[in-house]
Amino acid sequence: NTLSVTIRQDYPIGIPNGFSNCANIFVSSTFLTTLGNTWVCPLVQTLEASGTYDLKMGQSTASPMTLSFYANVYPTGNYSVVVRSHTDNTYYANVVSLTNSWNRYFVSIPACTIGSWPTGTDGGIEVCLFGLAFGSVRANVASTANWTASPGYPVVGLQNVVNWASTPNAFLQVTGVQLELGAISTPFELRMLSETVRLCQRYFEANPQTQYSSALPSGRIASVPYVVAKRNNANVSVYIDSANLSANTNISQFTYYTGNSTTGTLAVNSYIPSTYGFSFNFTQPGNNFNTLACEADFVWKADAEIY
16 A cells, blocks of 8 residues: 655644644555565655754764754654764764653763764754654664664664554654754744745855856956855855756856846856955956946856865
8 A cells, every 4th residue: 555645734733832833744655564565754854064063973072962852753752863964874863752742852872983974065963753664674774872873874774663554644743853962852943934945045155146246357257246245255156047057957057148238158267256255356348438348247156164
């Protein structure tokens, strides 16, 4: 039988503990039998890779962490919680006993001094909630008290936990998920969406609409400000248009206009980055009004991840 679930943003059933919305997973058609080895994981949250830097994942100086969340489930019982590396599948897996009422739950996670954890632009840490593991080949996928080295496959769920996938009308509601450094959980930070976007833009910002900037006779454009100051000097790339930005083609090229409105394409020689904006240098195509590049048109992205 095929498992069919609906996953949506919904109003919490019962007392929402201050949250107006939650992730709601509802089982409309259940697994009756499973063949071979099957994994089911309804909720996988990928954390930005710079989080592995802040949490010191895989380092000898790593500290304990705390995962907290609010949940309301049916059926009740033990559910799996897995935190793993997106790179080599090094993982920590444990269970938490959930009830059919809204409560805040805490999972104490020991310091992670092993594994490979990316710190670039890819997702670094994956938090897998309420996953199931079926089959016998992966019998080692059980609760652990410590971090376990890469098993060669992506651990997303545990065996011997509540089999919600075979329970008619089962539902899993969760909200307020938070992974933080230290052995003590702090209150969940409720933020406006606009504030969340601005915090994300500290790491990455892109402008797919054409940016117009004055081109100076010296062969430099007027500085382009960021919407939000970056955590460090961002790596900037400009492109001719949004199609090139999406396809990652014609990197470091822009369209220019001369004083008499003739146009062409020029290459960026070097970028001048800062935490507040950027500029770039280019070679002027001429030396008079009719041939000097007076305006530069381009789209751009600024990546301020920690490398």
